[in-house]
Amino acid sequence: MVIRSRKLTLAGELLMLQLVVGVIVLVAVGAVSLAQSASTFDRVEGRRVTALAEQTAWAPLVRSQLDQPAAAEVLASLTQRILTETNVSSVTIANNQGIIVSSADPTLIGDRLPVADKSVAEARGWVGYLDVDGSHELVSQVPVLGDGEANHGRHLGTVMIGIAAPTVAESFVGASWYLLTYLGIAGGLGILGSWLLARRIKHQTLGMEPREIAGLVEHREAMLYGIAEGVVALDLQLRLTLVNAVGRDLLDLPEDCVGMSLRELGIEGRLFDVLAGDDGHSRDQIVLRRGRVLVMNRMTVVKDGRTLGSVTTLRNRTELANLERELGQFRSSTELLRAQAHEFANQLHIISGLIQIGEHEEVVSYIRTLKRQRESLDLAVTTHVRDTAVAALLMAKCSLAAERKVRLCLSERTTLDRLAPEDSADVATVVGNLVDNALDAATTAEGEGGAPWVEVEVRQDASSVEIVVSDSGPGVAPELAQEVFTRGFTTKAAKGGERGVGLALTRLVCRRRGGEIAVANTIDGAVFTARMSVGQGAKYMMESTR
Structure with missing residues (x-):
């Protein structure tokens, strides 16, 4: 044994x-x-x-x-x-x-x-x-x-x-009486002092022994530095008391950041509001930080009714957002194909009905009308937009708008030459996101007066492309003019709907190319204006921001 x-x-x-x-x-x-x-x-x-x-x-x-x-x-x-x-x-x-x-x-x-x-x-x-x-x-x-x-x-x-x-x-025997007195006093005070000190330390360490505290610290270090998410802890003065390596990398913090306040670290804006809890929300907050899409969850730490600080976890959602964007493009393509199939089915039903009642001349006239409309749309788009990817996207969006009973038109001032593949993809992403948000806003405002409409204008100069999308929707509240981009709202979110990352990704693409996106309200609705560099200028901008 x-x-x-x-x-x-x-x-x-x-x-x-x-x-x-x-x-x-x-x-x-x-x-x-x-x-x-x-x-x-x-x-x-x-x-x-x-x-x-x-x-x-x-x-x-x-x-x-x-x-x-x-x-x-x-x-x-x-x-x-x-x-x-x-x-x-x-x-x-x-x-x-x-x-x-x-x-x-x-x-x-x-x-x-x-x-x-x-x-x-x-x-x-x-x-x-x-x-x-x-x-x-x-x-x-x-x-x-x-x-x-x-x-x-x-x-x-x-x-x-x-x-x-x-x-x-x-000599020792002669001095032993006061030495024994000293021993008794020191022993008594030592026992009393050690008991009081142990009791105080136990209270401060929540009743744990030193070996238990050491084990807890080891487990905490293994947990903090072993998980794939970032962890940031703040005290009541908004000073960093703990941050793991993942959190430091995601927020681009220095090695000696522990003990420094958020202001000293240069954290401000939306990121400051989420970490400090000033936005009033704590779950799944989306924040853009130096080219990254971060999802943050904040929890207030309370012990015995006393607030000690907060702990915030961070997840890098940039790759997931890119996948969502690609999935959204596939979903958009599916919606476009479904809309076109629905439109073609209606047209075939009309042709079939005319044939059944013997109106053969009407059939021919109807087909010629459809052909002229299609050729007119193709000519209107391809005349102003010579980039095939963007032109195809706009023509597909026209079908989707028609199904949703929204008039989508292309401005006469539109001009876009053929772009390099990487430039064309980013321009198409921005155009697609802005048109989708405009269609949502115009559809939401349907019945509030007049037929809903969306207008797209694309202008190009030697080194940049400017995209202007207007709609007949309710507009964006002035206090949300920047929040729709920093929080990742869609135009639906401006009305209190579900949040997304469409506009946030749009701003991310524009800033990566040295541009910006802004929104303004007009009498008719909202106007989104996006600008980005293309060609060699865009290549220089993207390399300098890495």
């Missing part, structure tokens, strides 16, 4: 750390206390033994009897009395030859006085540590000077009084 050791909790780790710190502090305090105790002993006891030695050296008995033959017997009682009364460890008197003549330890009489400094032999005093008879003592050596006319000032000998230095154990 495998026994797994239980890991310490945050409170346990803090307590252990506090105790270790407390022990280290106590060891340091003990060392300092011992050093201070030794210094105090040297200062206090050094002064005391020096004073006793000087007092003994100046005693008349010592000064008068030290150089006498019976000095040992005369001074013995003096040394014993000093040892007893002053509680010192040793009292020693030596002659000027350094030979001990009297000592509290009789076994030392006749031995040489231990000297650590040569100045003692020159009748100078000295204080320091010496080993006396196997004991380490703090001693004071004071010279004995003669008195009287015969011996005045003569060096007669030396008095040495010492006190045993306390050991480390003795």
Whole structure:
């Protein structure tokens, strides 16, 4: 059976750390206390033994009897009395030859006085540590000077009084009472402080242990940088608190963007409104950002009734929008074919009915009329529009408009030469989107006065093409004049219908070619004007914007 050791909790780790710190502090305090105790002993006891030695050296008995033959017997009682009364460890008197003549330890009489400094032999005093008879003592050596006319000032000998230095154990025992007090106080404060600190940290970390927080951060990093969508988190001051690599690439943000505000990053307009939540919407917001179509979803982060900020996810819908555009072209082609099939079916029904009632001359007249109308339409389009793709698109849109009971006409000022394939495709895209939106708007306004109509005008100069599409619809509200392009509205959206990306893609195509698109209202309805570069100028513009 495998026994797994239980890991310490945050409170346990803090307590252990506090105790270790407390022990280290106590060891340091003990060392300092011992050093201070030794210094105090040297200062206090050094002064005391020096004073006793000087007092003994100046005693008349010592000064008068030290150089006498019976000095040992005369001074013995003096040394014993000093040892007893002053509680010192040793009292020693030596002659000027350094030979001990009297000592509290009789076994030392006749031995040489231990000297650590040569100045003692020159009748100078000295204080320091010496080993006396196997004991380490703090001693004071004071010279004995003669008195009287015969011996005045003569060096007669030396008095040495010492006190045993306390050991480390003795010093520690002497200081143990306050060290134990410090240990108890530090331990109690450490336990209380670690418990309070652990409780506060637990509250701030939502009750999670450090290893759980580390695991959560690892999972968050793996999730944020492993998903294909961009993630941007903002605080209440609209500062970036988190952004993954995908979000940074989609928004073209610098590496050190975390901590910067949206204003500092140069984010404004529609993108700022969506990230800040100023538009009042949060789901599937379409934003154009430097040639990309982004779909953004914003969610406000609330914890315990307190708003912490917001998190916005971003999806790059540019490729999907291009696919939708291509699918829309196929769908438009299908609608055109269906409209033409419906028109041809009606015409065949009329011809069949005329044949059945025997009106053969009417059949021939009807077919000639249809032929003249078709030739007139073909001539009107091909005369002004020599690019086959755009001409075919306009002729097909005429059939779709006829089915929807909208009159689609081409302006007499229209002129368009044959374009390069890539130019022709973009011009056809813009014309198709604008005509579809105009037909929707004109159909919406049907019955509000007069027959609905749409007019298309295409003008070309040396380096650009201008497309103007007018309709008899209700127009675009002034406050939506820019929103219809930035949000990706269709003209239906201006009336509150479903949103799309048709006009947004139209602006994207125009800007990619160094142009622009705008909308204005007239008495009759709305006028969309798009301009783009073609030829070599367009190639230069597209390369410079990449």
